[in-house]
Amino acid sequence: MPKLTIDNREVEVADGATILDAAGKLGIEIPTLCFLEVCKPSTSCMVCVVKVEGLVSLVPACATIVRDGMQVESDCNQVHEARKAALELLLSDHLGDCLGPCHTICPAQMNIPLMIRQIAAEKLSDAIATVKEDIALPAVLGRICPKPCERGCRRAAIDEAVSICLLKRYVADVDLQSARPYSPTCKPGRDKRVAIVGAGPAGLATGYYLQQAGYGCTIFDDHEKPGGMLQYGVPEQELPRYVLDNEIALIEKLGVKFLCKTRIGDMLSMESLRRDFDAVFVATGALETADVESMGLKAGSKGIAMDGKTYQTNLPGVFAGGDAVHKRKLAIRAVADGKEAAASIDQYLSGQPVTGPAKPFNTRIGKLKDDEKETFAACGSESPRVTLPEQGDGFTDEQARIEAARCLHCDCRKADDCKLRQHSQSYQARAGRYKGDRRSFTQQVQHPEVIYESGKCIDCGLCVQIAAEAGEKIGLTFVGRGFDVRVAVPFDYSMAQALERAAGKCVAACPTGALAFTG
Template sequence: MPKLTIDGREVEVDPGATILDAAEKLGIEIPTMCYLRGHEATTSCMVCVVKVVGSRGLVPSCGTPACDGMQVESATEEVRDARRSALELLLSDHVGDCVGPCVMGCPAHMDIPQMIRQIAVGQLADAIATVKRDIALPAVLGRICPAPCENVCRRAQHDQAVSICLLKRHVADVDLSSDEPYTPQCAEANGKRVAIIGAGPAGLAAAYYLQQEGFECVVVDEHDEPGGMLRYGVPDGKLPHDVLAREIAQIEKLGVRFRLGIRVGKAISMDEVRKQFDAVFVAVGEMNEGDAESLHLDPSDKIEVDGATYVTHVPGVFAGGDAVRRRRMAVRAVADGKEAARSIAQYLADQEVIGPERRFNSRMGKVSESEMAIFLQSGSPKPRTKPFGVAEAFSIAEARTESLRCLHCDCRKPDACLLRQHAQTYGARQSRYKADRRSFVQQTQHPDVIYEPGKCIDCGICIQIASEAGEKLGLTFVGRGFDVRVAVPFGETLAEGLCVAAERCVAACPTGALAFRDDRKPPPGTTQ
């Protein structure tokens, strides 16, 4: 049996095994996209390349036999650069958004399309959980947010944006008026304490997310009531105080404690706060003269903070919200609080403080009229819904009607897409190789599956699966050169090509090229 070394580690494999097989035996992870175990290796994506010492160039590990005495390198800079280039070539021909434009426009990057789809099918309990993963105060923001997400909503290119802000408010209001409003699960207390200076939107959000991770949060504020500028800077007619109070009560319900009427730097020193707590988050809103100095942050009345991690120059002290951004936008402050909570959690866990994960996102940009016509097939043709009641709030029926206008711009497999995962890992850039974007195409003839050729990497896995399943027509490659694409033979539809193997093809597709429709229910116990 052949013996070889990979990254200096020796391994013995069965005759006929590949370098990829050998690497897996050693627990060495090599990225793949066009390879599926048990199927013929097509070696088309070149993402799995490695270096065989003594040979010229790099070789695909999925299709290269392991030979006795072979020395393989899988993690050198040369190999990483080659994999990155392979991914960037695939991305240059990729047509599709990983997430909807609305998500990118939301400072908190809330999964807006998911919330909308849950409203459409009446799953409001799931919708509030989706919202609160990223927005700690949705009933508040549903009333005062300037809705930057709607400014970039693709539907606005056709008629008017989806009423995202009102839909968020609807979900939150229904939840708050229920007998048991949504309460996220909290981890067991870990013994670490965090002081949050300021009970405004940034401080409240930070407390909400840190408490869920097991940290004991104490919010200190100089006012008699929590809320910061939400309470003292927004008229009650625009943001009723009882709505704010009910959302704060949900945060307090998690175990967050409030110490009100206390001004840090006057009633208690910053040094004393730092002694009593393991970390401090400064979220005091707009700073007045002398505030920064009294907090021992900077004598120039400006908090010096890393914009990606919210770390200040004082160990264990973080800062965010209007104290550092001066944007006066509550949704941005809430996003700061959520993101700062991630950095604080990393700090208290003795991890490298890198802040929230910045995921790779493919973006299509503006679409043509013909492409818009395709997107419109996924949404209701009705105009923007206007609430009938005087309170400017949707009824359940109105919310559902409005939610059906969403065009589903986001990818149907954003978390399962290997192209996105590997692009993130290798720092690939979609714009590295300039090319004219192909037109967006969507084939919807199949009752369960949608096919988007612009996301296909021509791996051929679905062709092999369809053939093995005995499909009468199945799938094949059509075209030549750069124009080659996977399609059903003889110009037939996907419904005729995939009669029995559709589910297996969707599961095996390395991107979102083949995906289930929204209304298709996956088999019990599985999720897409």
């Protein structure tokens, strides 16, 4: 049995084993895209390359048989750069949005297309969980948000944008009116406490997310009731107070404590907060320079000076956001501040480097061609935008389903499971490093469960092999030549005819979002 070393660690493997097999035995992770244990290696992606002593070129770990005495490096700079280049070459020919335009333009980065699919499928308990993963006050914002997400909706190029904000409100209202409104699971207590100064949208959101992370949160506010500008600055006809109060009650139910009519400076000091709590988040609303400096904080041009990515101030363990650092015209932006600050505070209290929330990797199609608009239009219903008789009304169940059916689903349905995206994020690959002529975006929705987008295919051939081994009569094959090679259904058969048995296995094996479930 041959022995080899990988990254200075020795391992013995069976005859015929590959470097990838040996790495797995050592617990060393080598990225792969075109490899699947049950399929013959194609070595088409070259993402698994490693360096072998004595060889001039890097070799694919998935197909290189181990020789006795081999010395392999899987984690050196040369290997990292080669993997990054391989990913960037694949991305140069990758056509599709990882995240829908509405998702990326939303200040809170809510997964809007997923919420809409869940509404269309009448999975409202899933929809509210999706919404509240990113937005702590959806019923409130569903009434007062100026809807920046709808400016990014591609449906507007056909007729009118999808009523995203009203759909969000619909989900939240149904939940609030239910016998058991949604309450996320909180992690076990971490024996660390956070003081939040200000019970406006930023402070409420920070408490909502940190309490879920296992921290004990106390929100201080100088008003009689929590809510900040939402409670005292928005007209009742725009935001009924029972809606705000009900959503705050859900935050309190998580375990967040509220101490109202308590003003920092008069009744408690920054010094005492830092002494009694493990971290402090300042979200008081707009502050004068003298007020900022009285807390020992450095003043900026528009409020408290802080790091724009991590929300850290000049005082260790003190973070700031919302109107306290910059006048936020949008409540959704303040809520987003709270969520992002919570991520930084969690990193700080966990002893990790405070880097702020990671920016999700995303590729974009860009401006659509006319024929591409028609392709996207085929994914949504022909119904016009649902209009409500009175301003301030919400959707009925039927209206919500009709409006949800208008969505074009511009996102990748497999974004969270796409290995190309995951590895690109890990290796900090740039989608635009290599540029060429852009092909037209195409979709095949001829299967009741599966959607195929050839622009995301990396020609690994896994689905071709799996379909053949499953005994599909039609199956899949490669068509075209050179750079135009793509996996396709042969002749004029449909995807439903091609994948009668192996659809699920093909979707599971696909390393990108080329093959994905429609739901």
